[in-house]
Amino acid sequence: MTSTDPSAASTAVPVVEAAGIHKHFGSTQALRGIDLALQPGRCLGLVGRNGAGKSTLVSILSGIYPADAGEVRLYGAAAPPLANVDAWRSKLATVYQHSMVVPTLTVAENVFLAHQPRRGGVVDWRGMREQARQVMLDWGFPIDVRLTCASLTVEQRQIVEIARALAAGTRCLLLDEPTAALERDAVQRLFLRVRQLVASGVAVLYISHHLEEVFEICQDVAVIRDGELVLTAPTAQVSKEQLVTAMVGAQGGPDVAGNASARPSPVHPATKKPGRLGNTADQVAPGLVVDHVSAQAARGSLRDVCLEVRPGERVGVTGLLSAGVATLARVVAGADPWQSGQVLLDGQQLTPGRRDLALLAGVGYIPEDRQAEGFVSLLSVAENTTMTITDWLAGKLGWLSPRARAAAARPLARRLSIVSAGLAQPVGELSGGNQQKVTVARAIVRRPRLIVAITPTRGVDVASKSLLLQELAEITAESGAGLLLATDELSDLVICDRVIVLVRGEHFTEFTEPPFDREALISATEGLLRSNGGGPGGSAPADGPAPAEGQEPA
């Protein structure tokens, strides 16, 4: 199962060869015996779920940390020691998802970062620009090397990084989720460049969450799961289904009611969306209506997203890290602005980027980053819990008594069983799970008509996790509030009535009947398998803003 690809051009010496790599962090075994080879002139796709060990493997191959056991060989020879960064870089370079260029320096400086050509002991500026321009020319990259990198687009910065690797003489590139931050057109241009590199004999390791990309540009594909390579094959010989099965493993997820019997069927476009704009005039739609919203955000933009959450309905939103799941939730909560479209709650328009107005309109918010946004650690449980209702508790002139706050907080603290030394204890002293409960209490104390929750169970232990989900479900059932649950934790979705999957910031598909099939959800987040009944051809057309290309294997 952990063998290298037999059908590849095995005559050539592999550029990179990993043999029996083991790595553990503390008690976690991150990698268990990885064997992998990169051949010149081939592109190997590496896929796997979050936490499967992809990043660890990349770090070891890039010489960032050593393996516990096993060997990395470059061009058939033992890899240079980790301390010899230059030697390593000249053989293999990694382009990370997040840009590693220095924004204040020029393109030429970044291409030759720390290796500036010298003449007589000082930097040879003219020579540096000349050589940088030559690299750009050789590879057909259209960038003026005199520009500062701050003025470049994300795509151009990535090119600078690739150019830096090539200028160092590297013939092997590790691309770590290179399309995560790119627009669709830029992705196509990147693919062109990768094909061009591969054709000229460069070896590429292409790490991606998007299986369709792997099918588009990789000759070979390897699947990593729980620190092991479970599948290695030429791309032409495997199907998407086989890849997904390999990624997920044989045992279906036990945490998302693994019943394969009740297969979810995606909602057909005709049943929602189209008439939305026309309807608002004569009748007010109850609950949340997100109407053709587009938003720019660093952690995932949204493009033309439409969705509804009716009173008492629990709607899950999921997708990959960069798919805009958190952005959608933040937009609805008023924490992030949006650029076009509108968001309505019970027919009332919300103002972009105004959390305070969204609160007054009835949106409760459980933010993603608990430590930064969930509570004020110096202030007490009572004060944090009632922070959203000081206007209710205070008298006309704004004075309010700590006793009133404690009285308002007590029922919630009891209901969510917040363990503390008393309501006067600062929240910073509580355990993570209890801090999260305070954040939840703060969101629901105002009896919101819509609760927006982003990964509410992250970092919470198993017992508290099920309690939190159960409470959210009960609260929505009792109060008739809607719930918009944005999460990448598929097991959170058990409490949802519907699940919407975003891919690259667009509404990709929707599952309407719980229990949701874990495998189908995963393939949907990867941008595959819109429905599991018919083939991909059946559901692809006319779904408005759905990705059109890259659906089918080559």
Place this chain on the structure above:
Amino acid sequence: MREIGRRHAASDRPAVAEPAAQQDDAERGRAAVADIMVGRSRQAAGISIMRQAALVPVIILLIVVGSFVNSAFFTVSNMTGIGEQASALGVVVVGESLILLIGGMDLSLEGTYGLAPMVAAWLMVPAAAYGSGLLLSPYLAILLLLVVGAAIGTVNGLLIVKGRLNGFIVTLGMTIVLAGMQLGIVGGNSVFNLPAAFTYLGSGTIGTVPVSLIVAVVIFTVVGLFLRYHRTGRAIYAVGGSLEAARAAGIKVDRVRIGVYVAGSVLAAVGGLMEAGRVSAVTGQQGYQEGIIFSVFAAAVIGGVSLKGGRGNMVGAASGVVLLGLVQNILDLSQVSNYWIEAVTGGVILIALVLARVIGGEATAE
């Protein structure tokens, strides 16, 4: 209030008192955790009370030392003198503490402290006393002084909050602009012959008690209560404790922050009015050239107001002001040479900071 909260907490846990015959392990574990937390929290409460009272023994010690240094120290007239002197500074400390609580800082309060009374005085007095000759009514002048303060605070607040500029450099630039205007308006002269209504706040007395001291005590008390019991006051702590968390909780963080910059500058203007009344003139030196901002920061920090925001109270700030006032007065009465007095003052303040840190421990919980 804290203590009351704690007692409630203790009575909230009847399960611990019951015989634990049927208790399952999980519940017992939870009770144990709660017990540990109560214990830790009591400890924390103890530390917090100690922190608030930390400066009391130091202040008593200073009074004893002062009495030995000079027999004139522990007299009614000297004590009211200290009160009068410390009042002006104290009101500015209240303003700076508010700004520190939201996690900001304002170096321009000393500029406002000089410029606002200068503008007001210049509009009141005749040209012979280096005024404008407009002879404005002192009541109108005081109103104008407050407006000047509010305007400076608004500009600072907008630049820092809406313009997202760094507060340090904005207010540093602002204080130099203000000090320059203070000199420019009157060509470097001092404005004197101030109307009695204008100087009343700084030099008037009720019985033997200076009006400025009464006003300062009232300001400390009102602001202290406001911070503790008003929703905007609590919002100040929330914003200073975590801007993002406050925003996510729906607090209008921009409005709170700008409002605090305005309030701080208005208080600095009031402090300047007190000082002008006390010395019956507005000099070009008042504020920036005296370098009062160091004393302002020192008093606040000695009093336990965190420079990182979200932590501190008016009881602490007031004791910081009293402590500095005593030190200043004792040094004035002692035999320290005039040329050395600043060095000694600075040294004593540094020692006081170290002491406050050791006893109270700013940010021990972090």
